[in-house]
Amino acid sequence: MKIRKYSTKTWNEHPLHPKTADCKTVDWIFLVDLLNFSFWSDLDVKDKSTPHPDRYAIEYNGVRYTGYWSLCAAINRALDHNIPITTPDYYLKASDEELAAIFKSDTKETIPLLDERIRVMREAAQVLCQKFDGSFINCINQASQSASKLLDIIIENFSSFNDVHDFHGRKVYILKRAQILIADLWACFDGKSFGKFFDIDSITMFADYRVPQALYQLGLLHYSPQLIKKLENREYFPSGSEDEVEIRGNSIWAVELARCAISEIDPTVNINAILIDFYIWDMAKEIQDQMTVPTHCTRSCFY
Numbered sequence: 001m002k003i004r005k006y007s008t009k010t011w012n013e014h015p016l017h018p019k020t021a022d023c024k025t026v027d028w029i030f031l032v033d034l035l036n037f038s039f040w041s042d043l044d045v046k047d048k049s050t051p052h053p054d055r056y057a058i059e060y061n062g063v064r065y066t067g068y069w070s071l072c073a074a075i076n077r078a079l080d081h082n083i084p085i086t087t088p089d090y091y092l093k094a095s096d097e098e099l100a101a102i103f104k105s106d107t108k109e110t111i112p113l114l115d116e117r118i119r120v121m122r123e124a125a126q127v128l129c130q131k132f133d134g135s136f137i138n139c140i141n142q143a144s145q146s147a148s149k150l151l152d153i154i155i156e157n158f159s160s161f162n163d164v165h166d167f168h169g170r171k172v173y174i175l176k177r178a179q180i181l182i183a184d185l186w187a188c189f190d191g192k193s194f195g196k197f198f199d200i201d202s203i204t205m206f207a208d209y210r211v212p213q214a215l216y217q218l219g220l221l222h223y224s225p226q227l228i229k230k231l232e233n234r235e236y237f238p239s240g241s242e243d244e245v246e247i248r249g250n251s252i253w254a255v256e257l258a259r260c261a262i263s264e265i266d267p268t269v270n271i272n273a274i275l276i277d278f279y280i281w282d283m284a285k286e287i288q289d290q291m292t293v294p295t296h297c298t299r300s301c302f303y
């Protein structure tokens with residue numbers, strides 16, 4: 001496995017990520033991270049890099065994309081057809097049919113949670129147009145270059161980002177999409193302009209379903225035999241259930257411990273949870289076929 005140096009510059013190198021860092025790119029990142037959830041397929045029981053032929057996929061520039069990349073491809077496809085899909089005023093007023101067409105599948109399976117995606121688009125567009133003059137840039141400006149303040153603005157105004165759960169009577173703030181939204185801005189704008197946050201290191205890893213699987217593979221997360229059996233049986237974990245919150249919460253802690261360990265080995269290295277997460281997520285995609293336990297199965301708009 002090639003060792004890759006991940007830096008914020010790597011974010012823009014992905015073929016489907018925007019190559020210009022401007023106002024339109026902020027709208028693109030907001031929409032992508034508004035919809036950055038639940039791509040795993042009921043058809044793909046093996047969830048390998050060679051996906052089930054019928055699982056949701058988008059053909060774009062001659063490449064078939066599944067998962068997160070299928071979302072980016074669908075949005076870029078619409079923009080290529082001069083549909084202003086990243087403009088909040090557009091996805092506030094477009095019909096359900098017009099929005100559904102954006103995610104039109106190039107295979108038999110439709111995008112998971114399509115109705116939920118349309119609902120959260122409407123909800124977020126309403127807030128952006130009514131409270132922030134139609135652009136997330138005004139949320140960024142209100143945060144005065146504080147990542148934690150922007151996090152508060154996001155979860156106070158956009159309920160679909162409110163990834164908070166009860167675990168044995170305690171509130172667990174996971175906030176995966178709200179945090180990756182801030183992280184993607186920081187990475188795309190290379191820590192400048194709309195990506196400039198003096199406290200970016202306060203952002204944690206993004207507890208999705210892919211990185212926990214990789215953390216286990218790397219020996220940074222331990223699963224009990226009972227949990228492994230449930231994962232192998234593709235048992236469904238309801239959003240907020242004990243197993244699901246445990247996997248996600250411990251993933252965050254595992255990355256924090258990894259961050260501390262790296263800093264102890266080399267205090268000069270400029271590392272944070274975001275870069276560790278991005279690196280592991282990208283690597284997970286490369287070693288998907290070698291994974292010894294499947295991802296966990298939860299359907300939610302949180303990740």
Ligand SMILES: Nc1nc2c(c(CN[C@H]3C=C[C@H](O)[C@@H]3O)cn2[C@@H]2O[C@H](COP(=O)(O)O)[C@@H](O)[C@H]2O)c(=O)[nH]1
Pocket residue numbers: 010011014036037038039040066067068069205206207208209210211277278279281282303
């Ligand atoms: N923790 C974490 N979760 C991430 C990402 C990304 C994409 N980030 C890109 C941008 C910069 C980085 O360099 C990555 O290239 C998507 N996801 C989550 O994964 C799941 C989709 O998985 P699959 O079905 O296999 O595509 C879904 O829950 C989605 O929300 C990440 O980076 N970290």
